[in-house]
Amino acid sequence: MIIKTIRFDNTSCSDVLSAIFDENWKRELTNEHVVYTATSYNAEVTLYLKDDHSQDLVFDYGSKILVAGKTYHLPPHKEYR
Numbered sequence: 001m002i003i004k005t006i007r008f009d010n011t012s013c014s015d016v017l018s019a020i021f022d023e024n025w026k027r028e029l030t031n032e033h034v035v036y037t038a039t040s041y042n043a044e045v046t047l048y049l050k051d052d053h054s055q056d057l058v059f060d061y062g063s064k065i066l067v068a069g070k071t072y073h074l075p076p077h078k079e080y081r
Contacts, residue, residue, distance in 0.1 A: 013047065014071040020046045034067040047072065 021027075021036060024043035028035045036045075041061045048054050059065075059075065066073040 012071055012073050013049075015049045016047050016070055016072050017050060018048045019067075019072065020048075032068065036065040036067070038063040 022044045024038060024040040025036045025045075026039050028037070038059045038061055043059045043061070043063065045057045045059070045065070046054055047057065057074070063075045065075070
């Protein structure tokens with residue numbers, strides 16, 4: 001199995017059914033959004049998408065993920081496929 005690493009610019013993903021954040025994230029609730037902030041380098045998130053797909057993403061320290069409804073707004077990150 002070959003694992004490719006891809007770096008993305010800022011992006012949004014609206015096909016997320018659920019997400020699992022590792023222990024390297026802090027969660028903040030605002031009136032309309034949830035904001036996750038990476039508390040260390042290599043903070044990981046697994047996104048479970050429609051059609052039984054999942055993606056493992058890795059973020060740098062201080063990265064913020066904004067969740068509005070079912071849409072995840074993502075800063076630059078590494079994606080492992």
